Amino acid sequence: MTTLYWEEEIETLPRVGLESVQLTRLKHLVARVYATVAPYRAKMDAAGVKPADIKTLADLQKLPFTVKDDLRDNYPFGLFTVPMDQVVRVHASSGTTGKPTVVGYTKKDIETWSGVMARALTCAGATSRDMIHNAYGYGLFTGGLGAHYGVERLGATVIPVSGGNTKRQITIMQDFRSSVLLSTPSYALNLADAMAELGVDCKALALRVGIFGAEPWSENMRNEVERKLNIRAVDIYGLSEVMGPGVAMQCLETDRGMHIFEDHFLPEIIDPDTGEVLPPGEKGELVFTTLTKEAFPLIRYRTKDISRLIHEPCACGRTMVRMEKVTGRTDDMLIIRGVNVFPSQVEHVLMGTEGVEPHYQIVVNREGNLDTMAVRVEVSEALFSDEVKTLEKLTRKIQGDIKDMLGVTCKVQLVEPRTIQRSEGKAQRVIDNRKM
Amino acid sequence: MRVQQIAVFLENKSGRLAEITATLAANDINIRALSVADTADFGILRLIVNDVEKAKMVLKSNGFTVGITNVIAVEVDDRSGGLASVLKSIEKAHLNVEYMYAFVNKTGENAVLIFRFDEMDKAIAALLKDGFTLLSGEQVCAL
Ligand SMILES: [Zn+2]
Numbered sequence: 254m255t256t257l258y259w260e261e262e263i264e265t266l267p268r269v270g271l272e273s274v275q276l277t278r279l280k281h282l283v284a285r286v287y288a289t290v291a292p293y294r295a296k297m298d299a300a301g302v303k304p305a306d307i308k309t310l311a312d313l314q315k316l317p318f319t320v321k322d323d324l325r326d327n328y329p330f331g332l333f334t335v336p337m338d339q340v341v342r343v344h345a346s347s348g349t350t351g352k353p354t355v356v357g358y359t360k361k362d363i364e365t366w367s368g369v370m371a372r373a374l375t376c377a378g379a380t381s382r383d384m385i386h387n388a389y390g391y392g393l394f395t396g397g398l399g400a401h402y403g404v405e406r407l408g409a410t411v412i413p414v415s416g417g418n419t420k421r422q423i424t425i426m427q428d429f430r431s432s433v434l435l436s437t438p439s440y441a442l443n444l445a446d447a448m449a450e451l452g453v454d455c456k457a458l459a460l461r462v463g464i465f466g467a468e469p470w471s472e473n474m475r476n477e478v479e480r481k482l483n484i485r486a487v488d489i490y491g492l493s494e495v496m497g498p499g500v501a502m503q504c505l506e507t508d509r510g511m512h513i514f515e516d517h518f519l520p521e522i523i524d525p526d527t528g529e530v531l532p533p534g535e536k537g538e539l540v541f542t543t544l545t546k547e548a549f550p551l552i553r554y555r556t557k558d559i560s561r562l563i564h565e566p567c568a569c570g571r572t573m574v575r576m577e578k579v580t581g582r583t584d585d586m587l588i589i590r591g592v593n594v595f596p597s598q599v600e601h602v603l604m605g606t607e608g609v610e611p612h613y614q615i616v617v618n619r620e621g622n623l624d625t626m627a628v629r630v631e632v633s634e635a636l637f638s639d640e641v642k643t644l645e646k647l648t649r650k651i652q653g654d655i656k657d658m659l660g661v662t663c664k665v666q667l668v669e670p671r672t673i674q675r676s677e678g679k680a681q682r683v684i685d686n687r688k689m
Numbered sequence: 690m691r692v693q694q695i696a697v698f699l700e701n702k703s704g705r706l707a708e709i710t711a712t713l714a715a716n717d718i719n720i721r722a723l724s725v726a727d728t729a730d731f732g733i734l735r736l737i738v739n740d741v742e743k744a745k746m747v748l749k750s751n752g753f754t755v756g757i758t759n760v761i762a763v764e765v766d767d768r769s770g771g772l773a774s775v776l777k778s779i780e781k782a783h784l785n786v787e788y789m790y791a792f793v794n795k796t797g798e799n800a801v802l803i804f805r806f807d808e809m810d811k812a813i814a815a816l817l818k819d820g821f822t823l824l825s826g827e828q829v830c831a832l
Contacts, residue, residue, distance in 0.1 A: 642787075666730060
């Protein structure tokens with residue numbers, strides 16, 4: 254298989270060349286942000302750093318972090334570096350608490366974004382001949398429009414189907430011969446289940462590859478999606494603060510990690526507790542500096558996503574570093590009786606259990622001073638038995654596997670099918686009833 | 690000599706059992722026998738009905754998890770000692786009973802015992818050898 258590239262020269266540039274591009278862009282960024290954005294200037298002054306102190310890429314570590322609260326404090330447009338007449342689009346992400354975070358794009362930002370998104374689509378083997386089924390939500394969320402512009406840049410055909418109305422989506426897939434699917438992984442499973450119910454044979458579809466992102470998902474879930482939809486499932490990464498989808502993308506030559514488009518987004522991995530940059534290859538919180546964004550650049554933005562960087566060369570020939578699949582978030586990490594628990598770990602155990610469907614929910618309560626964790630699992634026909642002892646054996650097995658993997662005792666609750674809330678977008682995996 | 694039984698998964702929520710019997714009744718399905726195995730966390734409802742396939746379809750489309758399993762129906766005189774003689778025969782053959790439940794026929798003369806064994810063939814052979822009457826699904830529903 255010959256690898257397709259969107260921008261071969263930059264994507265395969267030797268590291269030394271890439272790093273010199275990064276340094277030039279970083280110096281320019283820091284100088285511009287210091288000159289134009291008061292909150293950044295104040296933070297840098299407080300840290301005693303001037304733009305002239307940035308002489309090497311390692312000097313990045315001298316700069317203060319930007320966190321989500323900085324974005325909220327400057328709501329809505331306080332961190333924009335250009336006058337509003339140059340901002341051609343805004344997006345916003347809803348926060349679970351308080352105000353949303355607003356991001357802005359100049360005309361050139363939209364071009365940059367479309368370009369990295371076209372690169373991402375090419376990583377998944379998409380070409381101008383593809384019919385691309387974009388089931389990411391359109392609107393303030395960056396997913397829908399971000400992917401949309403990328404497909405148009407690639408020259409493929411975009412079906413702007415957005416989220417919801419699953420039956421209609423399946424009809425469109427059949428009639429329009431959709432060949433590439435863009436959606437959240439949980440929605441892909443919704444689609445697969447709906448197809449099974451409607452008696453639609455996914456082998457008769459033109460679907461070849463699915464590009465999934467916007468929520469954490471496990472390797473087991475990947476296998477499930479690939480099997481149920483008969484496609485190759487690849488990972489895309491992005492977050493609205495940094496750009497939207499297209500920050501990093503898995504190529505077809507590896508199942509290990511996504512290439513970060515480092516000429517635009519400079520990654521670091523830090524210890525989330527101390528803020529120290531970790532040695533290469535270690536797992537920690539992912540931090541991004543945007544090197545080319547005009548309207549809303551970010552310096553050392555803490556994503557709260559847990560990952561690690563993979564520096565080994567990839568078979569596809571791209572020289573850009575890979576980030577491992579996000580295995581959790583520093584903030585959706587649950588602390589149960591002092592133990593760090595990521596929902597993705599629980600999912601990994603469940604998906605490794607024969608017959609368990611990926612519909613589960615973690616419910617945390619505090620009884621007295623003790624945290625309790627219950628995992629609700631829907632009983633599918635494959636799991637069900639007319640014998641009590643078989644079902645009890647199953648719950649004990651899952652409890653044992655979770656205890657082995659996480660070191661936490663939990664209670665597994667079998668529930669009737671479709672009692673766990675399904676959303677067309679992101680699945681609500683955790684209900685934390687503790688009053689902190 | 691096997692009888693098909695419907696098993697339904699139940700969360701321990703009030704009203705679910707009533708919902709199932711009402712759903713079946715609304716679809717003209719007669720329940721001949723019924724038993725609920727309850728644990729602290731969930732229940733399993735087991736039913737002998739006159740139309741197993743239809744019952745399965747109706748319950749499934751109402752969102753229940755349903756399974757069909759084979760059980761054995763043994764008819765005994767409804768006098769004391771009827772159950773004891775069956776159990777003695779089972780013990781003699783070293784059979785392991787997974788569960789059992791009973792109901793009385795319409796005339797009240799005979800009892801029908803429903804058994805689930807892990808070794809069904811061996812159980813059928815042992816009971817027939819000891820002269821017990823095993824009922825078919827049609828016979829159970831006709832009682
Ligand atoms: Zn690669």
